[in-house]
Amino acid sequence: MSRRRPDSFTKRAKAQDFLARSVFKLEEIDKREKLFQGVETIVDLGAAPGSWTQYCVRRVPKAKIVAIDLNPLKFSHPNVQFVQGSITETDMAVYLDGKAADLVLSDMAPKTTGIHDTDVARSAELAEMALETALKVLRPGGSFVAKLFMGESFEAYDVALKKHFEIVKKLRPESTRKRSREIFFIAKSFRGPALS
Numbered sequence: 001m002s003r004r005r006p007d008s009f010t011k012r013a014k015a016q017d018f019l020a021r022s023v024f025k026l027e028e029i030d031k032r033e034k035l036f037q038g039v040e041t042i043v044d045l046g047a048a049p050g051s052w053t054q055y056c057v058r059r060v061p062k063a064k065i066v067a068i069d070l071n072p073l074k075f076s077h078p079n080v081q082f083v084q085g086s087i088t089e090t091d092m093a094v095y096l097d098g099k100a101a102d103l104v105l106s107d108m109a110p111k112t113t114g115i116h117d118t119d120v121a122r123s124a125e126l127a128e129m130a131l132e133t134a135l136k137v138l139r140p141g142g143s144f145v146a147k148l149f150m151g152e153s154f155e156a157y158d159v160a161l162k163k164h165f166e167i168v169k170k171l172r173p174e175s176t177r178k179r180s181r182e183i184f185f186i187a188k189s190f191r192g193p194a195l196s
């Protein structure tokens with residue numbers, strides 16, 4: 001178990017009643033990319049303990065949020081439907097009652113082993129599953145955010161996103177820990193299911 005000393009992001013998260021410091025990654029992405037304008041339906045992949053979901057609830061209080069994680073979400077809200085399970089075995093469309101999502105977020109990450117190639121490959125698999133979900137549930141024009149550990153699949157993922165989205169950017173948020181290899185892809189203006 002990690003015994004890290006709380007850094008400024010951890011302290012800020014606690015002060016603002018957020019469940020994890022990860023919230024500041026989404027906040028930075030949102031500030032730069034204005035992801036939540038007109039958003040009514042959000043799919044949140046890898047949601048536990050729940051800081052991104054909390055951020056969505058505070059940012060767009062009327063939005064419906066469908067969230068999934070292997071682990072339990074540590075808060076509940078009437079607009080949040082939480083599914084405990086694996087994205088590899090779950091069709092998120094089932095929980096959207098026929099509605100398309102405006103925004104799909106994936107902060108999914110594997111339990112790291114410390115073996116570089118294994119961790120990078122598992123992260124790539126999760127990012128792939130996230131993209132598969134986005135292609136299935138997003139409305140044309142919708143946005144997608146996905147976390148990926150830097151590695152071999154980086155270029156291929158970029159190419160795949162560019163095929164399906166008009167705008168694709170990469171960001172390493174300020175609150176990402178120095179030794180982390182994570183990078184966030186932000187893809188906007190989904191071209192629509194015809195290409196998927």
Ligand SMILES: C[S@@+](CC[C@H](N)C(=O)[O-])C[C@H]1O[C@@H](n2cnc3c(N)ncnc32)[C@H](O)[C@@H]1O
Nearest residue numbers: 046048049050051052069070086087107108109
């Ligand atoms: C960095 S944490 C997410 C933090 C979260 N966004 C927050 O703000 O509280 C990564 C999460 O991905 C989840 N995860 C990993 N593999 C998964 C899978 N196959 N399906 C669903 N969630 C998964 C992990 O259980 C973990 O909770």
